[in-house]
Amino acid sequence: MANLTIDSVKERTFDVIVIGSGASGGWAAKEFTEKGLKTLVLERGRPVEHVKDYPTTNMFPYEFEHRNEIPRKEQEENPIVNRCYAYHEDTRHFFVKDAEHPYVQEKPFDWIRGYQVGGKSLLWARQTQRWSDFDFEGPARDEFAVDWPIRYKDIAPWYSYVERFAGISGNKDGLAELPDGEFLPAFPLNAAEDHFKNALKAKFPNRYLISARCAHLSKPNQIHFDQGRVQCQNRVLCQRGCPFGGYFSSNASTLPWAQKTGNLTLRPFSVVHSIIYDEGKGKATGVKVIDTNTKEEIDFFARVVFVNASALNTNLILLNSTSNRFPQGLGNDNGLMGKYVAFHNYSATISAEYNGLLEYKTDGRNPAGGGYIPRFRNVFKQETDFLRGYAAAFSARRAESRNSKGVGEELKNSLVKPELGPWQVGSHMMGETIPKENNYVRLDKSQKDAWGVPLISVKVEYDENDRQIRKDYYEQMREMFEAAGFTNIKTRDTDRNPGLDIHEMGGVRMGHDPKTSLLNGWHQLHACKNVFVTDGACMTSTGTQNPTLTYMAFTARAADYAMNEMKKQNL
Amino acid sequence: MDKLIKRRAAIRNLLIIAGGAMVLPACYRNSGKASIALQNLTISEDEENLLAELTETLIPETTTPGAKSLKLHLFVLKMVDDCYTADNQKLFVEGLKGFNDHFSKQAGTSFADASPEKRQEVLKSIQDIKQKDDPVKKFYDITKSKTIQGYLSSKYVMTNIVKYELVPGRYNGYFPA
Numbered sequence: 095m096a097n098l099t100i101d102s103v104k105e106r107t108f109d110v111i112v113i114g115s116g117a118s119g120g121w122a123a124k125e126f127t128e129k130g131l132k133t134l135v136l137e138r139g140r141p142v143e144h145v146k147d148y149p150t151t152n153m154f155p156y157e158f159e160h161r162n163e164i165p166r167k168e169q170e171e172n173p174i175v176n177r178c179y180a181y182h183e184d185t186r187h188f189f190v191k192d193a194e195h196p197y198v199q200e201k202p203f204d205w206i207r208g209y210q211v212g213g214k215s216l217l218w219a220r221q222t223q224r225w226s227d228f229d230f231e232g233p234a235r236d237e238f239a240v241d242w243p244i245r246y247k248d249i250a251p252w253y254s255y256v257e258r259f260a261g262i263s264g265n266k267d268g269l270a271e272l273p274d275g276e277f278l279p280a281f282p283l284n285a286a287e288d289h290f291k292n293a294l295k296a297k298f299p300n301r302y303l304i305s306a307r308c309a310h311l312s313k314p315n316q317i318h319f320d321q322g323r324v325q326c327q328n329r330v331l332c333q334r335g336c337p338f339g340g341y342f343s344s345n346a347s348t349l350p351w352a353q354k355t356g357n358l359t360l361r362p363f364s365v366v367h368s369i370i371y372d373e374g375k376g377k378a379t380g381v382k383v384i385d386t387n388t389k390e391e392i393d394f395f396a397r398v399v400f401v402n403a404s405a406l407n408t409n410l411i412l413l414n415s416t417s418n419r420f421p422q423g424l425g426n427d428n429g430l431m432g433k434y435v436a437f438h439n440y441s442a443t444i445s446a447e448y449n450g451l452l453e454y455k456t457d458g459r460n461p462a463g464g465g466y467i468p469r470f471r472n473v474f475k476q477e478t479d480f481l482r483g484y485a486a487a488f489s490a491r492r493a494e495s496r497n498s499k500g501v502g503e504e505l506k507n508s509l510v511k512p513e514l515g516p517w518q519v520g521s522h523m524m525g526e527t528i529p530k531e532n533n534y535v536r537l538d539k540s541q542k543d544a545w546g547v548p549l550i551s552v553k554v555e556y557d558e559n560d561r562q563i564r565k566d567y568y569e570q571m572r573e574m575f576e577a578a579g580f581t582n583i584k585t586r587d588t589d590r591n592p593g594l595d596i597h598e599m600g601g602v603r604m605g606h607d608p609k610t611s612l613l614n615g616w617h618q619l620h621a622c623k624n625v626f627v628t629d630g631a632c633m634t635s636t637g638t639q640n641p642t643l644t645y646m647a648f649t650a651r652a653a654d655y656a657m658n659e660m661k662k663q664n665l
Numbered sequence: 666m667d668k669l670i671k672r673r674a675a676i677r678n679l680l681i682i683a684g685g686a687m688v689l690p691a692c693y694r695n696s697g698k699a700s701i702a703l704q705n706l707t708i709s710e711d712e713e714n715l716l717a718e719l720t721e722t723l724i725p726e727t728t729t730p731g732a733k734s735l736k737l738h739l740f741v742l743k744m745v746d747d748c749y750t751a752d753n754q755k756l757f758v759e760g761l762k763g764f765n766d767h768f769s770k771q772a773g774t775s776f777a778d779a780s781p782e783k784r785q786e787v788l789k790s791i792q793d794i795k796q797k798d799d800p801v802k803k804f805y806d807i808t809k810s811k812t813i814q815g816y817l818s819s820k821y822v823m824t825n826i827v828k829y830e831l832v833p834g835r836y837n838g839y840f841p842a
Contacts, residue, residue, distance in 0.1 A: 156820045165747040284838025457840035458833040501785045
């Protein structure tokens with residue numbers, strides 16, 4: 095943690111400033127430092143060092159005071175984060191508590207955040223699927239957003255580039271709608287999952303169950319050992335932080351890699367207030383930071399700024415970066431910044447039982463989580479009344495039940511002799527939502543946070559398209575489940591608020607035309623070329639795929655472009 | 666520093682419940698209060714002892730440890746105190762206070778004096794109570810479910826009987842059932 099005492103402009107000047115240390119910020123840091131550029135990474139939260147700062151990582155279940163349950167009082171004080179699937183006694187130190195970082199909800203929106211070095215890359219579900227041209231060309235075909243300024247061929251080599259370093263497990267499935275990557279061996283499906291896969295193959299053309307692709311080192315290569323990471327040990331305790339570096343996080347991978355170059359300055363406790371714009375030079379010159387410990391305001395300077403603060407905070411920072419030239423926020427000439435926010439819709443689940451293949455059970459744990467059904471609706475052509483579609487997770491397990499009816503020795507004995515039940519199978523929907531102008535974030539005019547930064551105000555809702563997608567998911571999955579011989583099928587609307595799927599995107603979308611978008615095909619602000627946005631804020635549409643792999647590929651590509659432009663003196 | 670760490674470790678070992686959770690002790694046992702610090706529940710020493718007996722009836726000492734030696738009654742108190750709603754805490758305490766009366770009416774003798782067979786018989790009759798907000802029923806249900814949870818997630822069971830693997834290092838989706 096260098097540079098806590100900085101007293102001159104020279105010492106506060108870098109080649110590049112990266113705002114945020116999560117999955118995409120970590121990649122920017124790696125790329126720039128590796129190429130010899132002095133890079134400052136700003137992180138609003140506290141430091142989290144790989145292994146050293148994973149306090150619960152080696153704890154046994156009985157070592158948790160409440161057996162991993164969050165005490166009631168803490169739940170009530172933090173209703174938003176309490177709804178997150180990964181928030182428990184063993185992970186709570188990596189989540190933002192509601193009251194500490196308030197925001198305004200014009201409509202209910204569960205904003206799940208991780209303010210620390212590594213950000214949410216410590217906490218993610220690690221599912222990593224590429225986009226295809228069906229996703230990049232979708233908006234142009236369906237006219238539900240502006241056209242993406244890039245296509246699959248632009249990003250494909252960068253997917254490969256980040257996959258090789260991060261370590262992605264998967265099979266080469268040969269699907270046009272979900273391109274193959276540079277894979278480590280997949281975590282295999284289990285007996286019941288394979289059964290479902292075969293049932294789909296037999297009865298549903300263009301519908302597939304594949305092994306979930308995930309950012310785990312199933313069989314590490316030298317590049318992973320070089321990072322100090324080793325094989326995934328199937329603990330499935332990932333969100334505590336992994337001492338093996340078995341899954342990809344900034345903390346285990348990109349940040350220590352950047353640190354080794356000697357070119358990284360990592361500055362935690364640094365809330366970014368705004369990006370500094372110099373009208374004379376016609377470009378950004380640096381970043382204004384509030385030190386969260388001292389409340390001191392400090393300016394840092396650089397030739398290039400990468401904004402990777404996570405989608406909504408990236409919007410917040412840019413909207414708060416006002417000047418005479420940009421009274422509505424940096425690069426926001428068209429007034430569209432903060433609009434067309436979209437997200438993923440995980441609000442539907444389906445479960446059932448399978449009474450076949452009872453000669454098998456599972457042993458150990460699968461970090462990939464099971465299977466993945468790529469989007470099969472409206473892929474090759476528009477075939478339904480709704481726009482876009484959904485992917486789905488699918489997994490199966492043998493549930494163990496314990497007879498707890500007895501009392502005394504009878505109970506004591508039955509508790510430790512669980513009976514193996516039928517296979518329990520389940521799926522949840524991963525729906526695409528349509529970016530709309532009236533789903534937006536903006537700055538609250540009257541309220542500021544503890545560091546003098548305006549609060550962000552969020553208005554994001556489901557719409558009729560989302561409801562139709564959900565209905566279709568229930569119908570199609572039920573039909574597929576029935577075809578596989580599953581019984582006791584139950585659908586459930588989880589009735590959750592938008593945001594809880596933790597895939598908020600957009601607000602600073604990419605596009606060809608500065609009139610209808612904020613960023614060009616290289617992630618540069620159209621109107622301020624030395625500021626790049628490569629996190630979820632840049633997304634023009636959302637796809638159904640989990641987004642993090644795409645952010646990482648975007649970042650590596652944009653960093654490469656920025657370095658070339660700097661060399662050519664264009665930035 | 667070393668001494669401090671050792672002392673801490675010693676205290677930690679003393680306070681371990683079910684081989685895991687650590688709780689702070691109330692200052693003086695002779696106060697007649699519960700032996701652990703509670704934020705929301707007011708439990709007397711006698712009530713705590715009754716709870717201990719009840720959990721021991723549910724999971725008795727055999728050739729392997731039972732509820733009392735695993736301190737499962739303290740785990741029950743800790744969980745109810747920290748994780749239950751105020752309504753359920755109220756029912757729990759009410760049920761605990763009314764338990765002996767209810768038991769005596771059914772058995773003709775106090776819980777303490779009843780034979781293990783008689784205890785089990787009455788407990789099963791409480792299990793069959795249909796009225797969900799009956800305090801004795803609620804108290805019993807909570808106690809039983811937390812005793813079971815505490816037992817199955819105790820260090821003893823997780824290291825000796827149903828072994829928990831922190832590092833499985835494998836996954837087999839076709840393991841013989």
